[in-house]
Amino acid sequence: MEMAPHAAECDQNDELRLTISCKAKKAVACSLNLPFEILNKYGSQKRLRSGKRIEMKHFQMKRSNGPRSEIKGDNTSSSQVLSASCIVRMAKTELIQFKNRKTDDFSNLSNNLKLSLSLLDAAEKFSRQEYDEAEKLLNFVLLDSHADDHPITRVVAFFARDLRERIDSETGKLDLEREVAHVDMDKALIDLKDAIHTCEQKLPFNQIALFTGIQTILDSVGSAKRIHFIDIGQKLGSHWIVMMHALANRKDCPIEQLKITAVCTPKDDIEECGKLLSSFAESMNLPFIFKILHSEMYELEKDMFELEKDEALAVYLVFSLITLSASPKNVDSLIKGIKNLNPHIMVVNEIEVNINGSDFIDRFHESLFLCSAMFDHLEDYLERDNQCRKIMEKIYFQAIIKNSVMTDDEESFKQCCKIDFWREYFARFGIVETELSQSSMYQASMLIRESGCSSRFTLSMNEKCMLLGWNGTPLRSLSAWKFTA
Incomplete structure (x- = not known):
């Protein structure tokens, strides 16, 4: 389709x-x-x-009286700051242009656009099994993104963590026997509700x-x-x-x-x-x-x-x-x-949303656009330190991200159609x-x-x-x- x-x-x-x-x-x-x-x-x-x-x-x-008009650190209202969705669209276009110019120098771009470009570039390198190059880009994304910053940094951090974990799995770096922190699923479900x-x-x-x-x-x-x-x-x-x-x-x-x-x-x-x-x-x-x-x-x-x-x-x-x-x-x-x-x-x-296809890049892009728009929506109506917002991002949207990033086994996909x-x-x-x-x-x-x-x-x-x-x-x-x- x-x-x-x-x-x-x-x-x-x-x-x-x-x-x-x-x-x-x-x-x-x-x-x-x-x-x-x-x-x-x-x-x-x-x-x-x-x-x-x-x-x-x-x-x-x-x-509602409309989206929050919280004043950011640079005295710019939230309505004047580029949305996460817009930044992702710009990054996708810029990446095509960088490919045509055969360069990956993103130094002259804004930080948010640079983070998005790096994530998209890492996803493409992963799809070509260029794991070392992809991991370098993901490390930069995770180092430079902050959980309480613009929604785009929150989105790319979630995707970068899962994609890096996928690379570790593919390259044998992932310790499958490592001790995993116990999660109280009943409490997690109550928190989510x-x-x-x-x-x-x-x-x-x-x-x-x-x-x-x-x-x-x-x-x-x-x-x-x-x-x-x-x-x-x-x-x-x-x-x-x-x-x-x-x-x-x-x-x-x-x-x-x-x-x-x-x-x-x-x-x-x-x-x-x-x-x-x-x-x-x-x-x-x-x-x-x-x-x-x-x-x-x-x-x-x-x-x-x-x-x-x-x-x-x-x-x-x-x-x-x-x-x-x-x-x-x-x-x-x-x-x-x-x-x-x-x-x-x-x-x-x-x-x-359609994230059940067999092509990794299509799934990755589709889920990234979905989550960017939803994080924008949360940004407009819930404060950044709102606990319910953090739970929604961590539990609900993380499941969508993992579904698109962590496996190529079509039988295990949620049919998000x-x-x-x-x-x-x-x-x-x-x-x-x-x-x-x-x-x-x-x-x-x-x-x-x-x-x-x-x-x-x-x-x-x-x-x-x-x-x-x-x-x-x-x-x-x-x-x-x-x-x-």
């Missing part, structure tokens, strides 16, 4: 031009309003109609994708009085609150029953989340049932879900495909299980892509404007799929699917 150049992706000319009818705008206003306002309204410790008090901290979201919760509260990118998916589902179920929502993926809560609020305020066709089934592993503790949602539903006079299904995603069976004939069934997948993608057999099982449920609609929210791949994959199961509603597209554009960071977002379409990006790099895909007989 041919990938478009990242430079082209950065061009603002491909930004989505949305023409929304008054009807679509009215539909959004009636069904969803502003999710940031809803979550802020139902913030911490609101008193419910039952007289109970409920701690809503996991669902709290304050509307807490970090994700914090990012959900502070990063508008996540909400825009989640809430647009919810708007798509609300539009698809139309005037259904009984709705069954099956959530397979991240259990963070905010999108459930927004959906419940929208349905509770539906005047033309009052809801008779909303059922949410959360599919999760036994390690996921969401019982308290269910209690909070039930209390919220009570406060809104919303007939509500919350079910927790402890099951692996690839072991779903129809009789697990207590389906009812007169309910409109919707399935929401959030990062489920990438979670299972190390085993294509498990992805097959998940999709077959969902197909057997015969839902009215399936909405898929996934990472938009773009929408073009999933479109062909779903077609094998008789699953066809359907149009996102006008109101859901309007919802996305409106939330981008309300988030205060519209200049950094990229909103575009790939056929019927919406792509959300940051600083010109697509990062997330949102698509809707129908099941044929």
Whole structure:
């Protein structure tokens, strides 16, 4: 699958031009309003109609006032400093020019550009098995990069460490019997979950994708009085609150029953989340049932879900495909299980990146662009010494980097694929892509404007799929699917 150049992706000319009818705008206003306002309204410790008090901290979201404008050491605001994504694109272009001039003298360049060039050059030398030359460049990168500096230095340091470890492995320098520090995986997972919760509260990118998916589902179920929502993926809560609020305020066709089934592993503790949602539903006079299904995603069976004939069934997948993608057999099982449920609609929210190819350089570049854009996003909204930010960088993005750098065994890759791949994959199961509603597209554009960071977002379409990006790099895909007989 041919990938478009990242430079082209950065061009603002491909930004989505949305023409929304008054009807679509009215539909959004009636069904969803502003999710940031809803979550802020139902913030911490609101008193419910039952007289109970409920701690809503996991669902709290304050509307962003835009990216941080922290003043750097050189008295330049963050909005005026080149982004990590931009520096990587410049470095890739410069490297081609240096090759043409047959020189590797980077001395006249800025430090950040020099670091990026050195990393890219080291990756190419590694791919040609020029290990000594590659290692010299990586040592320079690691010596000159600082963990608390510009996001590009944080990114290149992560990549350089893993690439140097890969070289040590290839050259026999890696001591496989060396003592490895013990890692408390349970604590690491708890820390990661807490970090994700914090990012959900502070990063508008996540909400825009989640809430647009919810708007798509609300539009698809139309005037259904009984709705069954099956959530397979991240259990963070905010999108459930927004959906419940929208349905509770539906005047033309009052809801008779909303059922949410959360599919999760036994390690996921969401019982308290269910209690909070039930209390919220009570406060809104919303007939509500919350079910927790402890099951692996690839072991779903129809009789697990207590389906009812007169309910409109919707399935929401959030990062489920990438979670299972190390085993294509498990992805097959998940999709077959969902197909057997015969839902009215399936909405898929996934990472938009292709790092599963056999070519090392392609994988390396793709993951570098992805992580640079995400580190830029974190830089704009979280302080550099924020512990949750450090956890996200160290645990979450490090896994992506290792996946692209540490092995050439295709069987071990996470199948981090773009929408073009999933479109062909779903077609094998008789699953066809359907149009996102006008109101859901309007919802996305409106939330981008309300988030205060519209200049950094990229909103575009790939056929019927919406792509959300940051600083010109697509990062997330949102698509809707129908099941044929």
